[in-house]
Amino acid sequence: MKKAWWKILCVVLLVYTIIGGLLMEVPRVRILNxxxxxxxFHVCMWFAMMILFxxxxxxxVRYLRSNQIKYDILxxxxxxxxxxxxxxxxxxxxxxxSATWVDPNNSAAASFGAIAREPKLIGSAIALxxxxxYLVLRDSIQDVDKKARIAAVYxxxxxxxxxxxxxxxxxxxxxxHPGGEGNPALNYNDMDAxxxxxxxxxxxxxxxxxxxxxxxxxxxxxLNEKKFSQL
Amino acid sequence: MNSLSQIWTLFKKDVLLEIxxxxxxxxxxxxxxxxxxxxxxxxEEPESRVWNGLFWVLQLFICINAVAxxxxxxxxxxxxxYHSIASPQQFIIAxxxxxxxxxxxxxxxxxxxxxxxxxxxxxxxxxxxxxxLTGGFSLSLVFTFLAAIAAKAQQNAAIMAILGFxxxxxxxxxxxxxxAAAFSQQAGLPYTALLLLLAMDGLVVLLAVILFPxxxxx
Numbered sequence: 001m002k003k004a005w006w007k008i009l010c011v012v013l014l015v016y017t018i019i020g021g022l023l024m025e026v027p028r029v030r031i032l033n034x035x036x037x038x039x040x041f042h043v044c045m046w047f048a049m050m051i052l053f054x055x056x057x058x059x060x061v062r063y064l065r066s067n068q069i070k071y072d073i074l075x076x077x078x079x080x081x082x083x084x085x086x087x088x089x090x091x092x093x094x095x096x097x098s099a100t101w102v103d104p105n106n107s108a109a110a111s112f113g114a115i116a117r118e119p120k121l122i123g124s125a126i127a128l129x130x131x132x133x134y135l136v137l138r139d140s141i142q143d144v145d146k147k148a149r150i151a152a153v154y155x156x157x158x159x160x161x162x163x164x165x166x167x168x169x170x171x172x173x174x175x176x177h178p179g180g181e182g183n184p185a186l187n188y189n190d191m192d193a194x195x196x197x198x199x200x201x202x203x204x205x206x207x208x209x210x211x212x213x214x215x216x217x218x219x220x221x222x223l224n225e226k227k228f229s230q231l
Numbered sequence: 232m233n234s235l236s237q238i239w240t241l242f243k244k245d246v247l248l249e250i251x252x253x254x255x256x257x258x259x260x261x262x263x264x265x266x267x268x269x270x271x272x273x274x275e276e277p278e279s280r281v282w283n284g285l286f287w288v289l290q291l292f293i294c295i296n297a298v299a300x301x302x303x304x305x306x307x308x309x310x311x312x313y314h315s316i317a318s319p320q321q322f323i324i325a326x327x328x329x330x331x332x333x334x335x336x337x338x339x340x341x342x343x344x345x346x347x348x349x350x351x352x353x354x355x356x357x358x359x360x361x362x363x364l365t366g367g368f369s370l371s372l373v374f375t376f377l378a379a380i381a382a383k384a385q386q387n388a389a390i391m392a393i394l395g396f397x398x399x400x401x402x403x404x405x406x407x408x409x410x411a412a413a414f415s416q417q418a419g420l421p422y423t424a425l426l427l428l429l430a431m432d433g434l435v436v437l438l439a440v441i442l443f444p445x446x447x448x449x
Contacts, residue, residue, distance in 0.1 A: 064445050122400070122404075126397045126398075126400050126401070127397075129396070129397035130397040130398060133393050133394045133397060136390070136393055136394075137380070137384060137390060137393075137394060140384050140385060140390055141383075141384050141385065146383065149445055149446070149448070150380060150383050150384055150446065152445070153380060153442045153445050153446055154380055154394065156438070156442060157376065157380075157398075157438050157442060158397075158398060160434060160438055161398050161401065161431075164401045164427070164431060165397075165400065165401045
């Protein structure tokens, strides 16, 4: 897609997210205070990651039905950019953690122990590991068609396990994340209207950024394919 | 019903192979014995949390070994023959049933040996045995399908472990929760966890039956 409108939209949305996120009014919640602004980055990036993984699995299904290599290339690139967004989500989470969950009176090691057992962190680590294993699997097969087919099968299988890992298990276990036990509940379904104004555009902005990166990578991959298949 | 009888035949074939070659069964049994003995020498009588953790780690590795052997010992000529006589769904269902049975056997054997050597840190025997069987059942389903994938990716058992560990973690967490309940003396069983576990098993079987034909096409 070489059209420009959605790229401009992406830039506009992200600029709006950053400026609006940092300047506009946010509700005052106990413990979180101003750091709640990180929501526009941390949570929105996880959302965008889930959307990109969903697109990846849709392309995997399309590959299995039609056997055209282009869907396989798309599937892989969406998974890769999804992983990148996931890592960024972890990074923004780290920043948020150092401002809220870490107790400056304890040593760093003690805080780390409590935080690392956090179920949502484990759940998202599982998601990232699953897709990293997907990339390892792809690299272990030489034949292009076989690689595409087996990778597509694993993609679908692994995606079905994402939902239990990220959404269901963390809800079963005691958690430091908002909405779990012992936390001021930032109820995601009932978010303050002031936050929603920035939240949804931010999700769209991060997703479009991911799609933009994927489109560039896919174009490079096509050029490589053409170059090597003409040898 | 033609389909059921074909599945039964494939399953019997696996069982017969196993009884004659005894490759997977005794191999895994030896592995189990060696590991438990090493643990016994290191720990003698661990307390309940350590016992629990070690037990499930052992189950995980037993499952990988047992299931890997079942798929990786078929060479491609034989697979081509199966391709011509049975549908992929029948093949994978027969494999799933066989691996479940193998794993149930291995799980119980390892549980008895574990209790024998490392003692009983205070759980109710029957309920924990049932839990062990459920755990073995769940683990074997996931790893059977992953072994099918790994068999296509150059027959490497290491890739199966890499693919498997992230996927198995949710089920392990649920099993740990159930184990913790079995260790505590109260009667309450976390039914949510059990139902979720069984639901995930159903998901695995469904996905395996739907996706295996694509792997089979080779």
